Amino acid sequence: MPIALFALTLSAFAIGTTEFVIVGLVPTIAQDLGVSLPSAGLLVSLYALGVAIGAPVLTALTGRWQRKNVLITIMALFVIGNLLAWMAPGYNSLIAARILTGLAHGVFFSIGSTIATSLVSKDKEASAIAIMFTGLTVALVTGVPLGTWIGQSFGWRATFMVVAALGLIALIGSALLVPKNLKQAPPARISQQLKVLTQPRLLLVYAMTAVGYGGTFTAFTFLAPILEEVSGFESGAIGLIMLVYGVSVAVGNIWGGRMADRLGPIKALYIIFTALALILLAFTFTAVHPVAAVLTILVWGAFAFGNVPGLQVYVVQLAEKYTPEAVDVASGLNIAAFNVGIALGSVLGGVIIQSMSLMDTAWIGALIVLLALVLTRLSGSLDKRNQAQIA
Numbered sequence: 001m002p003i004a005l006f007a008l009t010l011s012a013f014a015i016g017t018t019e020f021v022i023v024g025l026v027p028t029i030a031q032d033l034g035v036s037l038p039s040a041g042l043l044v045s046l047y048a049l050g051v052a053i054g055a056p057v058l059t060a061l062t063g064r065w066q067r068k069n070v071l072i073t074i075m076a077l078f079v080i081g082n083l084l085a086w087m088a089p090g091y092n093s094l095i096a097a098r099i100l101t102g103l104a105h106g107v108f109f110s111i112g113s114t115i116a117t118s119l120v121s122k123d124k125e126a127s128a129i130a131i132m133f134t135g136l137t138v139a140l141v142t143g144v145p146l147g148t149w150i151g152q153s154f155g156w157r158a159t160f161m162v163v164a165a166l167g168l169i170a171l172i173g174s175a176l177l178v179p180k181n182l183k184q185a186p187p188a189r190i191s192q193q194l195k196v197l198t199q200p201r202l203l204l205v206y207a208m209t210a211v212g213y214g215g216t217f218t219a220f221t222f223l224a225p226i227l228e229e230v231s232g233f234e235s236g237a238i239g240l241i242m243l244v245y246g247v248s249v250a251v252g253n254i255w256g257g258r259m260a261d262r263l264g265p266i267k268a269l270y271i272i273f274t275a276l277a278l279i280l281l282a283f284t285f286t287a288v289h290p291v292a293a294v295l296t297i298l299v300w301g302a303f304a305f306g307n308v309p310g311l312q313v314y315v316v317q318l319a320e321k322y323t324p325e326a327v328d329v330a331s332g333l334n335i336a337a338f339n340v341g342i343a344l345g346s347v348l349g350g351v352i353i354q355s356m357s358l359m360d361t362a363w364i365g366a367l368i369v370l371l372a373l374v375l376t377r378l379s380g381s382l383d384k385r386n387q388a389q390i391a
Contacts, residue, residue, distance in 0.1 A: 002119045005131050007173030008112055011075060012135030014166040015105050017143030018082060019047060021163070022098075024148030024242050025156045027225045027235065032156065033091045037225055038350025043098050044221045045350075048342035050102020055336045056329070058103060059110040067115050067182045068174070070107065075171040078104040082164035086157045097160075106339070110332045118182040137250045140305075145243035152235050196330045199322045201382065205315045206337040208375045212273060212311070213341030214348070215368030216304045219280060219361040221346035223297075226358050231293045241294060248301030256306030265314035266380040269307060273373040276303040280366035284359055308338075314379075 022029075022043050030040035062070045081101030088094035116128040151159040196202055219226070227233045227241060260268040279300045286292035312334060319330035345368070349361045 002177075004119055004174075004177035004179070005116060005128060007170055007177050008116055008132045009135035010166065010173060011071075011078075011108060011170040012112065012132055013139045013143055014135075014163055014170055015078065015108055016136040016139030017147050017166070018078075018101060018160070018163045019051075019105060020140060020144045021147035021151070021159055022047070023221060024144065024224050024238050025151045025159065026222065027228060028151055028156050029094075033094070035091050036354075037222060038353050039091065041221045041346050041350045041353075043094065044217070045343040045346040046095055047098045047102040047105075048339040048346070050099040051106040051339040052336040052343065054103035054106025055110045055332050055339070056106075058107045059332060062107065066180065067111055067118070068178050068180050070111055071115060071174050071178060072171065074104040074107045075167060075174060077101075078108070079164050079167040079171060082160045082167060085160040086164060088157075102339075106336070109335055115178065115182060119178075137253060140246040140249045141243070142246070144246055145239040148242050149236075149239035152239065196319070196323050196326050196333060201318050201322055201379070202315065202330055202333075204375060204379050204382075205311065205318060206334060208269070208372050208379065209311050209315075209334055209337040210341035210344065211368060211375060212269075212276075212307055212372035213338050214345035215280065215365040215370075215372060216276065217342045217345030218349040218352070218365035218368060219283065220304070221349045222353060222358060222361055226287055226361075227293065230287045230359060231290050233290060241297060244294060245297050245301040248298050249305045252302030252304070252306040253308060255302065257309035259306070260310035260313055265310040265317070266376060266383065268310045269314070269376045270373065270380075272303050272307045272310065273369055273376060276300075276307070277366045277369040277373065279303060280362050280369060284362040284366075287359060287362070311338075 026037060026040045026043070029035075029043065030037050033040075062073075065073075078101055081097050081104060084097035084100065085094055088097055112132055116132045120128045147159045147163065150162060223245075224235075224238050227238060228235060233241070256268065256272060259271070262268075263271075279296060283293070283296045283300065286296045312331065315334040316327060316331055319327045323330055345365070348364075348368075352361050352364055
């Protein structure tokens with residue numbers, strides 16, 4: 001594998017860290033900036049909104065640029081966004097920095113797979129993509145807990161400074177190692193992109209993605225204050241618990257992919273959404289017991305991200321059937337749907353905290369995931385009806 005792939009992997013690591021590390025720092029930032037927990041939670045929501053906008057819109061606007069130029073530009077934007085977060089004098093400037101960083105994130109994962117496959121021969125494309133996405137997985141296992149520890153030990157600003165430094169190393173690596181003349185497909189026409197957005201079957205999958213993720217992030221956004229105020233953990237223990245969660249996510253992602261391959265994406269999603277709803281409901285009761293809370297979080301991580309491979313495979317399968325000329329666009333919009341779900345879920349969690357209590361986020365999140373299960377069953381029924389008509 002070419003060494004340029006590892007520059008992409010480091011970029012994915014830095015980007016994955018900056019997205020999810022904020023979850024462990026919500027109470028710290030809220031206290032330091034003198035804002036409420038729901039306001040601090042908006043740092044998760046608005047970042048995700050930046051990703052959702054950046055993925056389809058900025059990728060389309062830069063469609064005719066050389067891929068290397070796009071990569072260098074967005075990594076520079078990423079570094080600037082994290083430096084602005086490090087220097088942010090107040091809450092509003094931190095929000096602006098997070099949105100800017102989210103825009104860079106969205107474009108990176110839209111073009112990253114294309115660049116990775118351009119670096120290798122046809123028979124190694126899947127392995128190249130897997131290596132790049134390893135950076136995201138490793139970020140959840142090591143970057144997020146380490147960033148949480150740094151933020152709680154040296155102040156939350158230090159976390160953004162460290163991530164900016166990682167982004168700068170990745171930028172330099174990309175500038176030196178990634179070749180200029182990468183092969184790239186012609187950009188999808190606007191009409192092709194609009195066709196994806198007007199295809200009911202694809203819109204249904206995007207709704208499954210957004211609702212399924214939204215239910216998780218209704219509670220996950222406020223996991224740190226739940227662990228401190230309800231479970232009774234010291235703030236210093238949050239990083240270690242995030243490590244437990246990250247390991248579980250890494251295992252669950254692989255396991256979810258194998259389940260989707262073996263059973264098909266719809267059956268796999270039935271199982272995962274059902275289990276996820278039950279786990280969120282259980283967390284409502286186990287959060288008050290420290291050991292039970294950690295064990296629940298361990299299981300939660302496996303199912304929370306185990307749905308990602310199934311949802312991505314499913315949207316590609318449907319796009320190949322209904323919009324074969326815009327499969328990449330359809331796949332990219334599903335990444336946007338994940339982040340729309342994160343944004344809406346974290347905003348809803350903030351509303352619940354203001355009007356109800358911290359622990360109400362868990363059982364309400366479970367109800368939202370059940371809605372994703374209903375949508376999945378509807379999509380599965382439509383698949384069966386379509387197969388019967390063909391037969």
